[in-house]
Amino acid sequence: IVHVNGLYKKYSDGEKELTVLKDINLCINKGELVSITGPSGSGKSTLLHILGILDSSTKGVLKYDGVDISNMNENEKSALRNRKIGFIFQFFHLFSELTVIENISLPLMIKNKRNRLLNKEHKAVEQLIQEIGLEKRSLHRPNQLSGGEQQRVAIARALVNQPEIIFADEPTGNLDKENRESIYKLLLNLNKDKGITIVIATHDEAFAKTTPRMFKLVDGYVM
Amino acid sequence: IVHVNGLYKKYSDGEKELTVLKDINLCINKGELVSITGPSGSGKSTLLHILGILDSSTKGVLKYDGVDISNMNENEKSALRNRKIGFIFQFFHLFSELTVIENISLPLMIKNKRNRLLNKEHKAVEQLIQEIGLEKRSLHRPNQLSGGEQQRVAIARALVNQPEIIFADEPTGNLDKENRESIYKLLLNLNKDKGITIVIATHDEAFAKTTPRMFKLVDGYVM
Numbered sequence A, B: 001i002v003h004v005n006g007l008y009k010k011y012s013d014g015e016k017e018l019t020v021l022k023d024i025n026l027c028i029n030k031g032e033l034v035s036i037t038g039p040s041g042s043g044k045s046t047l048l049h050i051l052g053i054l055d056s057s058t059k060g061v062l063k064y065d066g067v068d069i070s071n072m073n074e075n076e077k078s079a080l081r082n083r084k085i086g087f088i089f090q091f092f093h094l095f096s097e098l099t100v101i102e103n104i105s106l107p108l109m110i111k112n113k114r115n116r117l118l119n120k121e122h123k124a125v126e127q128l129i130q131e132i133g134l135e136k137r138s139l140h141r142p143n144q145l146s147g148g149e150q151q152r153v154a155i156a157r158a159l160v161n162q163p164e165i166i167f168a169d170e171p172t173g174n175l176d177k178e179n180r181e182s183i184y185k186l187l188l189n190l191n192k193d194k195g196i197t198i199v200i201a202t203h204d205e206a207f208a209k210t211t212p213r214m215f216k217l218v219d220g221y222v223m
């Protein structure tokens, strides 16, 4: 369960200060499927990065299962991210020197502190690659992939460690209708069948309205 | 007027060869507004890069106003790109060390072979920045912008030289509804009022159906 209290995020650029998130208070229960919508620049990516422990807030409290994140050291945060959190970035952040298979396998190798996969892990990765429809591209590197193909690799990578919570930042922005629906179906099934908590920032309002719970961010405030 | 005849694009990776575009034949008339749709991986970005003279085809002919592009040297191609073509990339390709203003101004400085803008040019850039709603972010650098803000900078940059033809690769993939509509309106007006030829690759089928002409790419073929 993720708990946020009095959260602010400010950027300062010398003299100018920009407050992007203003007094955010919310909680996300285990197993929930939540969408976060809002105009461009309203703070969705910023909020998701803070919730996903990829960035720190300027002020306020973030708790995971009752534990205040600010009381954790870097190793503890890193372990929490690697084992429990899956993050799908708006712009993927794939490793350009690694193939599709290697990019997806990496979090698994980090978690197991090994530089190769067991047979069953290999099967799990191949299964994921099939689910995102990229069997024919598994040996390509990111710059040999289309935009939507890169996006799907980023999605698979976030799922490979079977995280407890997934943060998805615009996971379908570059996908065609068919792929969009199959990714939504994939996420919905992970939520229903495996109880994975899912938080999706999206401009797809039609989809956002189908999620059981929706937060609207306007100018840094949650409505 | 852009003319394509028997166009193929193949990638080879050692032994494997992948044919992404297959025998493309089409022409785009001056002042047309055309959309190119198709599933993820169907070849839209690849086709747009070739049409925009950013990449070469494996086989086939590309003509601009009757001139075969393969007969041009690099300087001639570069001049044609800079003066007549505006390209909006699916993933923006902004310069990370430059501010919003500098990123947008760059093509103008290249065209005029000057490292600063005249007063009237400065005004034109500021006008564009207003049209895309980024006055409050003009001194930010790309990593200080949201996804949709970066996309809008990429759009403005493609327009600053008042090109004769604009290639837009998924120009609204990261935009909210309001920004999406204002970008479409901006492009429509450039087409109607200034006669600029516009070619848009998009997953937004609702929008694609509103363009006077639509090509559907399926597995590298134009339908």
Ligand SMILES: Nc1ncnc2c1ncn2[C@@H]1O[C@H](COP(=O)(O)OP(=O)(O)OP(=O)(O)O)[C@@H](O)[C@H]1O
Residues within 6 Å of the ligand: A011, A018, A020, A038, A039, A040, A041, A042, A043, A044, A045, A046, A047, A090, B137, B140, B143, B144, B145, B146, B147, B148, B149, B174, B176
């Ligand atoms: N490092 C930074 N320094 C200054 N301002 C920043 C920085 N990073 C982001 N911002 C600003 O914070 C605001 C919120 O950014 P954020 O990326 O969270 O928006 P968003 O809701 O994800 O938008 P989009 O829908 O366009 O992706 C933006 O207006 C952006 O300009």
Ligand SMILES: Nc1ncnc2c1ncn2[C@@H]1O[C@H](COP(=O)(O)OP(=O)(O)OP(=O)(O)O)[C@@H](O)[C@H]1O
Residues within 6 Å of the ligand: A137, A140, A143, A144, A145, A146, A147, A148, A149, A174, A176, B011, B018, B020, B038, B039, B040, B041, B042, B043, B044, B045, B046, B047, B090
């Ligand atoms: N350098 C490359 N080497 C090998 N294959 C490539 C290379 N670049 C692209 N491809 C392949 O070419 C196909 C078409 O890519 P392209 O980027 O044109 O698709 P697209 O229609 O723009 O897709 P999307 O809607 O996902 O952006 C993809 O299947 C991709 O894997």
Ligand SMILES: [Mg+2]
Residues within 6 Å of the ligand: A044, A045, A046, A090, A169, B146, B147, B148
């Ligand atoms: Mg964002």
Ligand SMILES: [Mg+2]
Residues within 6 Å of the ligand: A146, A147, A148, B044, B045, B046, B090, B169
């Ligand atoms: Mg593309």
